[in-house]
Amino acid sequence: MKVSSAQPFQxxxxxxEHEYLGYLFESYIVHLDDNGGLTFQHQNISIKNAEEFSSGLDEVDYELIEFMDSMQQDVVARKFSKKPMKTEDFFLKVFDKEKGNKLLQKEIERYLDLRRAEILKxxxxxxxxxMGSDGEPAWKEIFYQDKAATILFHFHRNEDNTHYWPTIKHNxxxxxxxxKDSYILCNEPAYMVVEGRLYHFEKNPEGKKLIPFLRKKFILIPGKIEETYYEKFVCPLIANFDVTAKxxxxxxxxxxxxxxxxFSTLAAAETTQGTLFDDKKPGANxxxxxxxxxxxxxxxxxxxxxGEANQKSSVRMEKTEDSFLFHKVSRDPEKERQIIQYLKEIDLLLKHGRLTLSKQDAFAWLTLYKFKLEEKGFKLIQKDVENKKYFLGKPNINLEVNEKNDWFDIHAVIEFGDFKxxxxxxxxxxxxxxxxxSLPNGEIAVIPEAWFSKYGELFSFMQENGEDSSERMALNKHHVALVDELKHGNLAKVNISTKLESLKDFNKIDDYPMPENFSGKLRPYQKAGFNWMKFLNNYNFGGCLADDMGLGKTVQTLALLxxxxxxxxxxxxxxxxxxxxxxxxxxxAEKFTPNLKVFLYTGTNREKDVNQFEGYDIILTSYGIVRLDVDILKDYFFNYIILDESQVIKNPNSNIAKAVRDLRSKFRLILTGTPLENTTLDLWSQMSFVNPGLLxxxxxxxxxxLQPIEKNQDESKIKxxxxxxxxxILRRHKSQVAKDLPPKIENIIYTTxxxxxxxxxxxxxxxxxxxxMDEIELQGMKKSRMMVLQGLTKLRQLANHPKMVEEDYKGESGKMEDVMIRLNDAISDDHKVLVFSQFVKHLNIVKKHxxxxxxxYCYLDGSTKDRQGQVEKFQxxxxxxxxxxxxxxxxxGLNLTKADYVFLLDPWWNPAIEAQAVDRAHRIGQTNQVFTYKFIMRDTVEEKILTLQQSKLKLADELINTEESFMKSLDKADIEALFT
Known part of the structure; x- marks a missing residue:
């Protein structure tokens, strides 16, 4: 029966009571009579139509309606059913007396009871x-009792049994x-309805503790089960509620x-069984x-x-000669909470008083906080002493590093408590x-995990130095970076020369005079590269000159030689x-070092004799020749062995990589613009050639x-x-060294x-x-140009994205996929990108992506009003x-020098217009190299336009400024080519 919101209502x-779900609630709007009384005219409402009656609802009403909606049988069935089925079928299946799902029944009851508690609150x-049996919602009113009722539980034990019953008092x-036809409306916490009154209780008992007494005066506990019953039921009852006993x-x-x-040890089997993520690799410790x-x-x-701070008291039962004694121990839940909070603050995040940590994390925590905990009154006790007793003292490591002629001397003192x-x-x-x-006293010491991370590589690279190796080791000088880490991490006392320390920052390296017989002049960055190579030479280090192509790796190397x-x-x-x-x-070499004698060791008729190298300064040969003649070449001890394009040896197991490692020399140097192409193993192969043992x-x-970096992206290992x-490694990009306007690098990207x-x-x-073609035959070229332009425009749009022609197109665009891939790559490398298109529709598609x-992003087309605002925002x-x-x-008219990438999404008729677009970025004030990418769809009119641009380049330069003028330059053969 519909109730009007325009009439008085409440x-x-x-x-x-629902057949399966227990007690549920519903909300109703009831029409009021002239005296403000309830009538039989009512209407069920939900959150969907409650707004219609907003004038008579407050915030709590909306909350109550929402909770009640969430309890309706259809909602419950949908939430807990794994597959769609009718509501009645769901309940018949789940609540079947013989085959029903008991676990799901409990889950549903828990879900509903949480909502009952919120509603009643x-x-x-x-x-x-x-509600009446006829569905009348206002059959009998229930009155909420403001003051909480109290419960007293009574136990009367005699020779044969124990009687148990509660009494309830209110006011x-x-x-x-x-x-009294009483019923429990909510179980946890208990709400009970007695003769139209709704009671709630102090100490929040569970309703199931009262349910047995709705239909009986007391419960009788037989003497033969009383001990078990007392232990499991009476103890917690005494702990949480008021009890009187006889x-x-x-x-x-x-x-x-x-x-x-x-703390105790959990064996590996206990901790890994049934776990998907534990390390079970073969050979794992x-x-x-x-x-x-x-x-x-x-x-x-x-x-x-x-260790759970949730009780004011706990009870322990003691069996006496002829009875039972209950010890009710008062607890201090506030103090317990403070203890748990303190442990949380020092990173022991307990759950129900327990926590499992890896052994490394556990002992790192114990080492860090043991003494603080003991100061605060904590007792630390190992439970499984019969297996192995762990050392809980403080471990200590002291390192001292001293620079020697050809190595670092490492002196270390390791202490675990009193043991050295x-x-x-x-x-x-x-x-x-x-x-x-094991320590001398039989205790087990756990090496701190921090020592593995901080000293792991250092210890791996050390060697015995022939002195007292119990406390001293040696480290190759090319591991200067590891020594520097020790120094700046306060992990060791380091004595190292200022000269060697300057290797970490090559800008601090001494300036060496240029060789007198070098014929030429090095640019400043090239001279810095020469200084760096000279520094490496002085310390017998090898190096990798990894400058960009075109920066003069050859001339720097020749200056060194x-x-x-x-x-x-x-x-x-x-x-x-x-x-x-x-x-x-x-x-x-002829140009820059004419005084150096160069020998070309190559060709099928070469003389395979290293004696012929005497008197020469430079021997030039190829990787292929070295692979073939390694057994001959390794008989000569060279001054330098230098690999150009050294990425050739990136595979350390290749024959050529093995061959160059077999050659002998005093110094080694590699030159490459791409020291790492595919995997970090590329780096190992090349760096192990120049400085054996470095990695x-x-x-x-x-x-x-390799594995932590490539599989886990471990930032600490990368660093x-x-x-x-x-x-x-010395690597300079063109953008770092070019003082004038940087060059443009133009690329054409062909997409499919x-x-x-x-x-x-x-x-x-x-x-x-x-x-x-029919139109040209009938009307001639001049009258057909508009149709040609129309056809070409549609094809160009389809080559970009069919959505430009058909708005409801659901498929993909090959060009858009390529554009987004390259755009994401550029953005991820922190570049700024200008994206140009002739078509606003195309830009709108990109916007959506x-x-x-x-x-x-910023955006600019003919409709943009604040052009300068967009420019300034981008800049x-x-x-x-x-x-x-x-x-x-x-x-x-735009100056966008912050961009160093320009994407041309579609080719323009006039290449000069493209150049103007690129010049938005490539202009005075630009400090970066500018890369342009022109996206061309293969086998389309776009590719053909490129060909026509080249064939009509002179005309384009002189005359073509518009699409119309370009059309005029096309003949029948050109048009036929565009549409084939």
């Missing part, structure tokens, strides 16, 4: 009714609820609280998988309780990643390179760096690897149509080709990486 709430002050009067005693006791932390279980206990006098451990013994454990060892000659070097240096570079090196063995490198190799796109394109192309990926806001610009609106 909201009421009605409770009824908020319903005070609202009108609540029992000092006893509430008689047995045999036939046994309850003693109240009070003590101060003392926190105990127990069992001790790495062992866990430590922490358990917090609160001790009160002789009693010990679980030989350095070489501990080193073996760290290198093998073994975390436990000329200097060697001027210093009196008589031994030849071997330069190995791809065959195609031999002639270039020969010509460059350890291949297996060590794979385990310590560690970078620090080790940094002194021996998606299948759906190609179908659309071919359909339109076929249509226009036939129509246009950027919005979807939450990429910030000044570092978070905005993309600027979408239409050709007509942004081809001229």
């Amino acid at each position: 909201i009421i709430y009605s409770v009824f 908020k319903i005070k002050g609202k009108r609540l009714f029992e 000092g009067a006893k509430v008689d609820f047995t045999y 036939g046994f005693d309850i003693i109240n006791e009070a003590y101060g609280v003392n926190p105990y932390i127990y 069992v001790e790495d998988r062992e866990k430590i279980l922490f358990e917090l206990k609160f001790k009160y006098g002789p009693y010990e309780f679980k 451990i030989p350095f070489k013994d501990l080193r073996k454990y760290i290198v093998k990643k073994k975390r436990e060892f 000329q200097d060697e000659k001027d210093q009196g070097m008589e031994k030849a240096s071997l330069l190995i390179m791809p065959t195609s570079l031999l002639y270039n090196w020969q010509k460059e 350890g063995s291949q297996s060590f490198f794979k385990n310590e760096f 560690k690897l970078y620090n080790i190799i940094k002194p021996f 149509m998606s299948t759906e796109q190609e179908e659309k394109y071919e359909e339109v192309k076929s249509f226009y080709r036939n129509k246009i 950027l919005d979807k990926e939450k990429i910030k 000044d806001d570092q978070s905005v990486k993309v600027f979408l610009i239409s050709l007509k609106a942004g081809g001229l």
